[in-house]
Amino acid sequence: MNKLVVSPSPHVHSGNSIQKEMKSVLIALIPAYLVALYYFGVGALIVSVTSVLSCVLFEYLIQNFILKGEKTITDCSAIVTGLLLAFNLPSNLPIWIVIIGALVAIGVGKMSFGGLGNNPFNPALVGRVFLLISFPVQMTSWPRPIPFNPAYMDAETSATALTALKEHLENIPSALDMFIGNMGGSMGEVSTLALLLGFAYLLYRRTISWHIPITILSTVFVMTGIFYLVDPQTYASPLVHLMTGGLMLGAIFMATDFVTSPMTKRGMFVYGIGIGVITVVIRLFGSYPEGVSFAILIMNAFTPLINTYIKPKRFGEVRKK
Amino acid sequence: MKTFKMGGIHPEECKFSAGKKTEVISLPKQVVIPLRHYSGKPSIPEVAKGDMVKVGQLIGRADGFVSANVHSSVSGKVVKIDNALDAFGYKNPAVFIDVIGDDWLETIDLTPKVKRTCDLESSEIIKKIAESGIVGLGGATFPTHVKLSVPAGKKAEVLIINGAECEPYLTCDHQLMLEKGEEIIIGITILMKAIQVKRALVGIEANKPDAILNIEKWAKTVEGVEVIPLKVKYPQGSEKQLIQALTGREVPSGGLPIDVGAIVQNVATTFAVYEAVQKNKPLIERVITVTGKSVPEPGNYWVRVGTPLSHVVEKTGGIPEDTGKIVAGGPMMGRALPNLEISVAKGTAAVLFIPSSESGRGKVQNCIRCAKCVFHCPMGLEPYLLMNRSEKNLLDELEQNRVMDCIECGSCSYVCPSNRPLVDYIRYGKLKVGELIRSRKVQQL
Numbered sequence: 001m002n003k004l005v006v007s008p009s010p011h012v013h014s015g016n017s018i019q020k021e022m023k024s025v026l027i028a029l030i031p032a033y034l035v036a037l038y039y040f041g042v043g044a045l046i047v048s049v050t051s052v053l054s055c056v057l058f059e060y061l062i063q064n065f066i067l068k069g070e071k072t073i074t075d076c077s078a079i080v081t082g083l084l085l086a087f088n089l090p091s092n093l094p095i096w097i098v099i100i101g102a103l104v105a106i107g108v109g110k111m112s113f114g115g116l117g118n119n120p121f122n123p124a125l126v127g128r129v130f131l132l133i134s135f136p137v138q139m140t141s142w143p144r145p146i147p148f149n150p151a152y153m154d155a156e157t158s159a160t161a162l163t164a165l166k167e168h169l170e171n172i173p174s175a176l177d178m179f180i181g182n183m184g185g186s187m188g189e190v191s192t193l194a195l196l197l198g199f200a201y202l203l204y205r206r207t208i209s210w211h212i213p214i215t216i217l218s219t220v221f222v223m224t225g226i227f228y229l230v231d232p233q234t235y236a237s238p239l240v241h242l243m244t245g246g247l248m249l250g251a252i253f254m255a256t257d258f259v260t261s262p263m264t265k266r267g268m269f270v271y272g273i274g275i276g277v278i279t280v281v282i283r284l285f286g287s288y289p290e291g292v293s294f295a296i297l298i299m300n301a302f303t304p305l306i307n308t309y310i311k312p313k314r315f316g317e318v319r320k321k
Numbered sequence: 322m323k324t325f326k327m328g329g330i331h332p333e334e335c336k337f338s339a340g341k342k343t344e345v346i347s348l349p350k351q352v353v354i355p356l357r358h359y360s361g362k363p364s365i366p367e368v369a370k371g372d373m374v375k376v377g378q379l380i381g382r383a384d385g386f387v388s389a390n391v392h393s394s395v396s397g398k399v400v401k402i403d404n405a406l407d408a409f410g411y412k413n414p415a416v417f418i419d420v421i422g423d424d425w426l427e428t429i430d431l432t433p434k435v436k437r438t439c440d441l442e443s444s445e446i447i448k449k450i451a452e453s454g455i456v457g458l459g460g461a462t463f464p465t466h467v468k469l470s471v472p473a474g475k476k477a478e479v480l481i482i483n484g485a486e487c488e489p490y491l492t493c494d495h496q497l498m499l500e501k502g503e504e505i506i507i508g509i510t511i512l513m514k515a516i517q518v519k520r521a522l523v524g525i526e527a528n529k530p531d532a533i534l535n536i537e538k539w540a541k542t543v544e545g546v547e548v549i550p551l552k553v554k555y556p557q558g559s560e561k562q563l564i565q566a567l568t569g570r571e572v573p574s575g576g577l578p579i580d581v582g583a584i585v586q587n588v589a590t591t592f593a594v595y596e597a598v599q600k601n602k603p604l605i606e607r608v609i610t611v612t613g614k615s616v617p618e619p620g621n622y623w624v625r626v627g628t629p630l631s632h633v634v635e636k637t638g639g640i641p642e643d644t645g646k647i648v649a650g651g652p653m654m655g656r657a658l659p660n661l662e663i664s665v666a667k668g669t670a671a672v673l674f675i676p677s678s679e680s681g682r683g684k685v686q687n688c689i690r691c692a693k694c695v696f697h698c699p700m701g702l703e704p705y706l707l708m709n710r711s712e713k714n715l716l717d718e719l720e721q722n723r724v725m726d727c728i729e730c731g732s733c734s735y736v737c738p739s740n741r742p743l744v745d746y747i748r749y750g751k752l753k754v755g756e757l758i759r760s761r762k763v764q765q766l
């Protein structure tokens with residue numbers, strides 16, 4: 001017989017691991033990725049592969065040569081960051097810009113704080129917002145969706161539905177096109193249908209709970225709904241708001257990032273409402289057409305505060321009489 | 322189906338020994354009967370080296386309020402009274418008896434006839450239970466008579482019988498409910514009389530439909546006993562969770578079940594109460610489950626208290642080849658044993674063999690703040706935070722974040738994708754905060 005292990009209870013474990021959680025996220029991203037490949041063709045492939053490879057490489061290099069800490073590259077979190085970053089980029093973005101984005105996402109967004117678990121901001125969004133500020137032109141010219149488009153950097157570009165909204169309520173794609181993703185935009189954000197499929201899978205796997213995405217989406221729906229009811233000439237319908245821009249992608253995949261979102265249901269409501277409100281305010285009144293990324297980053301900053309002050313409902317909370 | 326409200330997990334059930342008839346394990350050469358049964362003070366030895374004892378004879382007298390009598394489970398000769406290691410890793414006084422024959426006290430009714438009527442008064446019943454050394458057999462081994470004594474100013478409204486057996490692998494309570502349904506129901510009526518309530522609720526997890534049917538069948542023969550199937554979810558059998566599932570009432574933080582008018586007893590304890598009150602038999606034996614993934618024939622066995630686990634294991638097929646860990650009790654809350662020289666205590670519900678492939682723990686990684694531990698905690702705590710504050714010894718913060726509410730169920734450690742040893746640290750934190758609270762009380766005096 002082997003030597004007996006004597007350790008405190010529990011003596012069984014769910015078998016869950018960071019790697020498994022990350023793989024669930026990757027699987028949930030597959031539908032949206034397929035849609036991206038379909039509508040944006042070669043460009044989507046180049047941008048995504050570049051982003052994932054550079055994220056993994058940067059994480060590996062930083063861990064090995066700068067931090068010299070524990071190697072956690074196998075937990076797949078760098079792949080998730082890479083793919084999410086790519087999803088937030090236009091598919092005609094030059095490779096070198098993608099690489100800079102990956103470096104900022106991993107180097108600044110994640111590793112400078114000590115790696116997974118310690119970063120206050122969503123790394124992919126740090127990368128994206130950095131690029132948006134540094135390369136506003138390249139970051140806001142989106143290729144038109146053309147099935148299996150062989151063109152990359154020279155792809156024909158167009159404005160997104162949201163930019164159209166900013167100007168006037170013409171030229172917005174049909175509801176069906178918006179739902180399946182036949183419109184211009186960052187490569188992973190266009191298809192509401194595909195993102196919802198991913199959401200369903202994440203819920204099924206219990207990787208995330210419904211609280212954050214549903215709170216964000218309802219907040220945006222209600223707020224834009226009010227504006228729409230008051231003045232339908234100027235403001236788009238709430239459904240258009242839900243299905244355009246980075247809202248679905250942001251609500252389902254970016255805002256739910258474990259590390260940077262609150263830890264209690266009540267906290268998640270506050271966080272979700274915050275993201276929803278800020279998004280709508282930026283969309284309707286800000287100078288940028290899209291505000292989801294900023295909204296999430298701003299609420300990321302509030303997450304520690306939310307965690308400190310908003311506690312779960314305790315068992316036996318009722319005071320003793 | 323009824324269940325507790327927040328958190329909880331559903332580990333692999335692994336009830337391999339379900340439905341296996343109880344078998345009696347032959348007597349060992351020597352028993353080592355612990356004088357302390359985890360909760361409370363050790364009892365005072367009533368015998369000395371060289372004394373001859375009979376089965377059922379008092380060998381340890383309760384010392385103070387939270388303590389229980391101890392009886393000899395065998396007949397024979399006391400060889401020594403000495404410290405022995407228990408399953409919790411503590412050395413506690415125990416009586417070592419060499420077994421000679423199997424000679425029972427004449428006062429104990431050994432006939433198989435079920436005795437239904439009981440004419441004793443409430444206080445007489447509680448006295449009888451105290452004399453018989455009955456403690457909670459669900460694991461906490463708190464003296465039963467103490468739990469039954471309703472403090473002044475409080476009133477019991479409902480008796481709750483715990484037949485949930487939510488720990489994976491364990492089937493001893495299940496089997497008892499199948500074989501001793503009538504006796505358990507009589508035990509329930511006796512307990513109802515003891516605490517003067519008209520209503521009893523028996524909670525049984527839905528994965529034991531045969532036990533539910535059997536207990537329901539016998540419940541019909543008496544008044545006021547209702548059987549309620551419960552959702553299969555851990556920790557359904559934890560006192561506070563069970564009360565909530567069955568009555569919807571929440572025991573307040575820091576409070577006791579009696580604060581919401583409930584008193585909880587486990588089914589095995591209820592059977593022991595029947596035997597004590599109706600048959601005059603003290604608590605000297607219990608059913609334990611011997612099980613594990615590599616155990617060829619998992620089963621349920623009647624074992625005398627004090628029997629060395631090595632004897633139990635020898636009689637039930639030996640230690641499986643690939644064993645990496647041996648646990649006394651269930652996998653969620655049981656204790657890992659350093660060896661098998663430890664003896665069966667009143668609270669020992671199982672011997673569980675865990676193969677070496679599952680006996681280790683995964684590599685601990687950074688907390689990724691996934692909130693799984695928070696969502697699954699049945700007490701609404703933040704295990705990640707409690708672990709962190711325990712590590713840093715921040716006792717005030719621990720107390721504010723209700724570390725003392727933790728029931729040590731292990732759900733948090735079970736779900737953590739980073740394999741963080743949450744309960745280990747929380748236990749330490751509880752210990753420290755407990756000391757702090759006590760010292761504060763002392764200062765106030």
Ligand code: SF4
Pocket residue numbers: 697698699700701702703704726727728729730731732733734743744747
């Ligand atoms: S062990 Fe304590 S903290 Fe962990 S889940 Fe159970 S009650 Fe909550």
Ligand code: SF4
Pocket residue numbers: 687688689690691692693694695704705736737738739740741743
């Ligand atoms: S389950 Fe583990 S990783 Fe997740 S928040 Fe709790 S301690 Fe952190």
